[in-house]
Amino acid sequence: MAVPSLSKAERAYIQASLQASPPLRADGRSLLDFRTVLLETGVAPLANGSAKLNIGKAPQEGGGGTEVIAATKLEVEDVETGDGVDGGRLVCTVTCSPSAYPHLSTNALDELQYDLTILLHQTLSHPTLHPNNLGILPHKKSWLLSLDLVILADAGNVVDALFMAARAALWDTKVPRTRPLQYQSRKAGDALKNADAMEVEGLPEITSAFDTRDMARAAADFELPDYWDEGEVLEGRDRWPVCVTLNLLPPSHFLDATLLEEASTPIRLLLAYSFPHKSQPNLQAMRFIGSGEVVLTQLKALNADGEKYARSLFDSLETKLRDEDIRRNVKARDKFAVR
C-alpha cells in the first residue's frame, strides 16, 4: 500500500506487458499465480497462538519477500468494572516496522499502520465471526483476545499476507480451560476460606477484621485446572476469512502484485471471503483502493472470480495449517516417546 515512485515510462512498460498477449510479468508468473508462500505456526512461544508468513522469498539467497508475524495473546478482563464485554472481545492491531518502509516518514507510517489496523479490525472483530468460547464467568470475567501483526518486510501484496497470517495465528490459538470457583465466607471477620488450587486473578482477599466493606460476598472466581494444559482451540476457526487482492487493469486483472506492479495499477479490489464448513461461503469485507472506476457488471464478475481464488487460497492454507498441527503435536510427541 506504500507505493514507490515510478516514472511514467516504467509504469507504461509494466502496464503494456501485463496487457500483452500472452501477459508478461517481471518474474515470469502468469496473471493468477501467487509467489511461494512459506508459513510456520508456533513461532512465539509466549503467545497463545502465532504464525509467521512469507510471500515471495527468494529460494537461493533466502531473503526478500513480504514477511508478516502474527501473534495472539489472551488476557482476562473484568466485565463489570473494566472494559470487558460479556462473551469476550477481539482486538486487532497492525504494526509496520520502520525497516519495512524506510522511505516513509513517521506520520505516514502511523497512517499506514492505522489504515491496515482498521481494515483487519473491522473485518475480524465483526460479531458474525465472533468465537463463542471467549467468556469465563458470565457477567463477570471474559477473555480479551489481542491479535497483533507486525510487518517485517513489504514486497507487495501485504494485505493478503496479513489476512493469511491472522488466520493462521487464530487457528493456532489455544484458550486456557477455566473452571469457575465459589468462595464461602463464614461470617464477618473471618478470613475467606481459599479453595486448594491456584487463583489466577481474583477479587481481593479480605484478611483484616477491621475491613468493614461488604464481607459476605458470594465471591465467584475461576481457576485453571491444569497449568500445563494448553487449552482448547478457539471456536469457529474455520470461519476466519481469507483475503485476495485483485489488481484491476482493464480488461483483465491479476493477483499477488509486487511493489512495482502495485504502483502501476489504477485500482485494486480487496475481497475477504469466509468458507465455513458445511455452509455457504460468505463475503466478509470488500474495499476499493485507487483512483479508477468500475462498472457494476464488472464488479459482479470480479466478485465471482475473487471467490474462486479465495477458495483455492483457503484450501491450500488449510492443508498447510493441518500439516503444521501434525508437525508440532503428533510428530513432536513421537520424537519424545522414542527418547
Place this chain on the structure above:
Amino acid sequence: MQSNFDRRRINGPEESFPPVYDHEEEAESSWKPGQSRQGRAAGDIRPIFLKAGLISQANGSAYIETEHTKIACAVYGPRQSKTTVYNENGRLNVEVKFAPFSCTRRRAPIRDAEDRSLAVQIQQALLPAVRLELLPKSTIDIFLTVIENDGIEGCIASGSVAASAALADAGIEMLGLVMACSASTVGEEIWLDPTAQEAQNASGSLIVAGMPALGTLTNVWQSGRLAPIRVLQVSSVHATDDRILRAHINHSQGMEACQERFVDIHTIVAQALLDNAHNT
C-alpha cells in the same frame, strides 16, 4: 492519563457517564428481529436537505441534513501544495471532524483515529471523479464537520454527497457528481440508509459510491456477512430446500439497490447547485 490531558481546555473528570432514563430503554428495544422496518419501507432513504454556498469564506461549501445526520462541508482550493516535491497530479486531502456534541457520548475535541477512517473512505469515493491531472502542484482541501451523527455508514454516505456538491460549488472540474448510499442486511431484507440503531441490528453493512452520470462505481465498502453471487443460482435449482432460500442476501442486490438511489440523490444535488447559482 496523559493521553487525555488537553492543556488548552478545561478538562472535566476523567470518567463520566451519560444519564440513563427509564422510558428511553423501552423505546430502544421496541424493534424485534423478524419485524419489518419501523417508520419507512426497506428501500426508502431518509429525505435529504442539501444547500450549497453557506460558508462564504471557503471556495465552495455544502450542508447536508438527513433526519439526524447533519454534515457541513467546506472546500478550499485548488491552492499551492506546501510540499516542495513536484506532483504532476493534484492532491485531494479530506479531513473529517466530529463536533464534541455530535454523538450520544461526548467526543473529545482532539483528533481521533476514527476520523481518519471516514476521511479515507470519502477520499476514495471522490478520487476517481476529480480531474486532478489538470491541477499540478496543487492541493484541494476538503473539511467536513459532523454536527450530528446517526450511524457511521450514514455519515460516510452523506459526507461524500456533501463533498461532491461542495466541489461543484467551488468550480473544480470533475468527471461527474459522486453520489453515495449505504445499506445494511437485517434478516432477509436490505434496508437502505440505516440509522445507527438499525445498523447495530444488522448482520452486514454496505456503502456504495459512484457517479450516476457515467454509470460507474468509485467506492464500495462492505463489512459483515453477505452471501456472494452464486447463491442466487443455487437457490433457483434447489427451490424446495428451505435452508438455502432463507436468509442469504446477495450483496449484488444491495449494490444494485444503492445504485438505483443514486439517480434520486443526483436530482436533489443538481437542484441545490442550480438554486445556489441562480441566487449568487
